[in-house]
Amino acid sequence: MIPGAFEYVRPGTVEEAVAALVEHGDDAKLIAGGHSLLPLMKLRLAMPAVLVDISRIPDLSYVRVEGDEVAIGAGTRHFELEKDDVARAEVPILPYAASQVGDPQVRHRGTLGGTVAHSDPASDLPTALLALGGSVVVQGPGGRRSIPMTEFWLGFYETALAEDEVVVEVRVPRTGSAGWAYEKFTRRANDWPIVAVAAVEGRVALANMAGAVVRATATEEALARGASIAEAAGLADEGTSPSSDMHADPEYRRHLARLLTRRALEKASGAGAAAA
């Protein structure tokens, strides 16, 4: 439970962070809140040679409306997102999903950019973000680029982020009073979801049903063509590849995906007054 040896650098700007990544290549790992990376390091499942600590880079923590979108700084901690008035008014599913992450310690340390970049298929905020759509803004040596949410998470701990890029912002459409729901199934309150379903404006995303968070496309298509909630929800596990662990085998995960999708869609359709 003691990490292997590593070098530690603490850049003052995103540009310096990118420079550190360029310099150290895949020996380097970014750290912000540390609540995904540090446990892996303590178990020696991750042994980065260089830690680039971006947690003190200024101006990475914000939630603001920009046109039709809400822009959220990558350094925004889950707790800040949970309590943010703008987020609650404009994209209420996000503060609610933030409130469901881990325990208070995790929510006070963990950052939105961190959970986005980590790409754990069983994570709350990426599931909600994927249902919202929008984009992830990243910065590399050549400047900033925007990656659509649907193209960002590629697999288990695998994203579209290049080795020398830093997640700097997340942009999601303002959903305002539109119906939404986030249904998370756990055995204990502070666990990762066994399965979770985020639903907003006819879009549905699933946690822990594949190598990465995924959209329930068959359900979305059914809804688009006017199918009933029950019928659409019955398709939620189509195209997924759930894994087996001590909590759930694939059959049970598929069942949960369909059940939670039905419940999420029912809640989301309930005049906008949702799970929270």
Added chain:
Amino acid sequence: MSILGTRVVRTEDPLFLTRGATYTDDLVDDRLTGALHVTFVRSQVAHGRLLSVDTSAAREAPGVVAVYTAEDCADLAPIPAGLPMVPPAMQRPWLAQGKVRFVGDIVAVVLTEERYQGEDAAELVSVDIDPLPAVVTTADAAAGEVLLFEDAGTNVMATFGEPAPADFFSGCEVVVEQRMVNQRVAPVPLETRAAAAAWGDDGRVTIWCTNQGAQQAKGEIAGWLGMDPARVHLITPDVGGGFGAKIGADPEYAFTAWLAQRAGRPVRWTENRSENLVGMLHGRGQDQTVRIGGRRDGTIEAYSIAVDQDGGAYPRVGIILPTLTMLMAAATYAFPKVHAHGRALATNTTSIGAYRGAGRPEATAAVERAIDLFAAEIGMDPAEVRRKNLVPSFSEPHTTPSGATYDSGEYTAALEKALEAAGYDELRAEQARRRERGEARQLGIGLSTYVEITGADTGLGSAESAELEVHADGTATVLTGTSPHGQGHATAWAMLASDQTGIPVEKITVLHGDTDRIPRGGGTMGSRSLQQGGAAVHQAAVELVALAKQRAAERLEVDAADLELDLAGAGLAVRGTPGAGVTLAELAADEPLLVQTRFEAAAPTFPFGAHVAVVEVDVESGKAELQRLVAVDDAGTIVNPLLAEGQRHGGYAQGVAQALLEEVLYDADGNPQTSTLADYPFVSATELPSFELVDMATPTPINPLGAKGIGEAGTIGSTPAVHNAVIDAVAHLGVRHIDMPTTPMKVWRAIQQAQQGGSNA
């Protein structure tokens, strides 16, 4: 008014909650200056031939002082199998030799200047193991195709009794049989295991370690190392929980003494959580087969239980758990015929030890499920079946067919109190409404009644020592042979001394856990401490007052009969002569005022109670949530209700966790699946309701306090109540039994199978 029975706030807590206690890992002691850090290299393979251990790279790593393997400790005799019934070949080498037998078996040990260097160096030890098929379950072990100890010729560690005769249930109208799992759980004390050792110039070793009884730990360590016990000084610092898994010593503790001698420097060791979850003893781990038979009017005529106890890789306390399960098989019931037998089996897993209740929760879980199965079979309310079969109220000793002699019991009263407090009839009505409407969230109501044995003589006797000394400044010191690790002895023992002497609680210091100062002690386990250690303190205080009376009579030149205790002044007063008298402090100024005594309990005691659990089960997902736990726990006279309630709360939490959540899992190759707290579903407050405690106190005649044990009752009563409640919630869907823990997937699958017309059990 006596201070006993009042809610004195724990005197130890200001320190625990502010500066923090001094646990073994926190020790700052001159004798440990320059201590080396111990890191154990453990097998990552459950079962295999140990071909080679290459330490050459590790020896070159920064900070490494020494690396030892089995070859280096040839002077150490293996740890013996222990109990006489265990095949002697089932001994444990200090470092694995020839074979490894579980993931966690120690293959090498690294000594480093700094702790972090140990983890780095341990990774460089190259261990070559040729894997063998792993024996993971008791069924694997019983099959005997693969043996852990070839020289033993068997995987059976111990056998207790014979199977029931074939005609045991003949004449019964209804006989129900069920195989059930009382699953393996991890004790998870907040403080993991830790030890330190330093040799003095006098040829004695001082060992500090976290445990539940310094004297027992010392005896065990000296025995394993083949040392004269007089050369071992064992100190138990503050201890952060044990739950039975810290009874006695662990080989790692003894090893620190050998390592310190070999290295010529003090050493210290603290395990991390992942090491704790594979290295520390686990609890429970029984596969049970119960049969229950009787008449359709609800009268039960015969009950039998067969226990296959998982012993783990090396025999520890766990192998005798079946004897406690068997002793308590008859439980609270007046069954005319009871049969119990069992055995313990070796598997390629972590060894099993005692865990909060140790054999008794397993007995209660089995019989309480059996009662519910019988009730379901004959279509009778489970409360009614219990009423018909409980042992009627008794105040004279009652001996059961399984051989236990209960001291006093009011089982029906306990059950009725619990049912009334829970509002049982309304709960059943609400359940019927939800079933009628086919709601997704169904209600389950589960009952348990229990009786357990506390203060049992487990081979160390049922006596406890106490010393009480009053000092000239008006303070007092209590030395106890019990070993608090969270229970609150400092408060309760001070209350007992204060009650007799009048010395205020805050002026009384309670010390424990130093074998040089307190050579005799039985430790804290089996819910014995208050009824034996507390009774000893009470006895010491009574004797001290008698001694003080003699001295005061001499000093005041009055007849001792004319002296009376002045509790308000903590002294002795001359009857009828206001102002004449002497305080205990003044007497102590003349010459030491000190009493050493030993209380010998005539017998164990048998606390009892009844629990009602209410759960909601989401029948679409299978998830069960505990809504209420109503608990009647009768532990005789209560010295401090605050402490007793604390014991009950903690016990419920662990008991509920066993019913709903916790299980140590291995894969088919014997690899642990739950070796972090992300994977092991340790219960938290979020999963628990506010408990509803109902008081009941039937004093025992066994000790002057009238107290029975309360430390383990919570787990014993709550687990079956919650377990029964979950099954009750889905019984109308055709579900008959679900093994613990009742995980969402298991509950969901049981419903699926029942709905498809199959039997789920």
